[in-house]
Amino acid sequence: MDPDLLHSLVAAxxxxxxxxxxxxxxxxxxxxxxxxxxALHPVIRLAYGVLDDGVYALAEVFDGVVTATxxxx
Numbered sequence: 243m244d245p246d247l248l249h250s251l252v253a254a255x256x257x258x259x260x261x262x263x264x265x266x267x268x269x270x271x272x273x274x275x276x277x278x279x280x281a282l283h284p285v286i287r288l289a290y291g292v293l294d295d296g297v298y299a300l301a302e303v304f305d306g307v308v309t310a311t312x313x314x315x
Contacts, residue, residue, distance in 0.1 A: 243306060245270070252290065252301040255311040260299065265290065268298050278304070289314070 253265055272289035283305045291297040291314075302310040 248288075248303070248308075249290075251308045252288070252299070252311055255301070255308050256299060257311070257313060260313060265299060267292055269293070271297060285309075 249269075253260075253262060256262075256265065268290040269292070270288050271291045271293055274287045275284040276287070278285050281304070286303045288301045288303065289297045290299045290301065297314040300312050300314055301308055
């Protein structure tokens with residue numbers, strides 16, 4: 243998936259408390275994956291932030307669909 247498209251899909255699912263201008267500055271700073279039960283594809287967990295400035299938001303992607311987002315607390 244195109245990184246810019248993924249970024250916009252994640253932005254659309256973020257909680258209303260998110261500063262979208264701040265999120266626009268973020269990039270993927272960490273990526274992990276895990277297998278959920280007997281799924282054919284792994285769940286990809288992305289951490290968005292500014293390098294050396296911490297993680298701002300988290301997102302999960304399963305089979306090309308953004309399934310969850312949250313602010314890092």
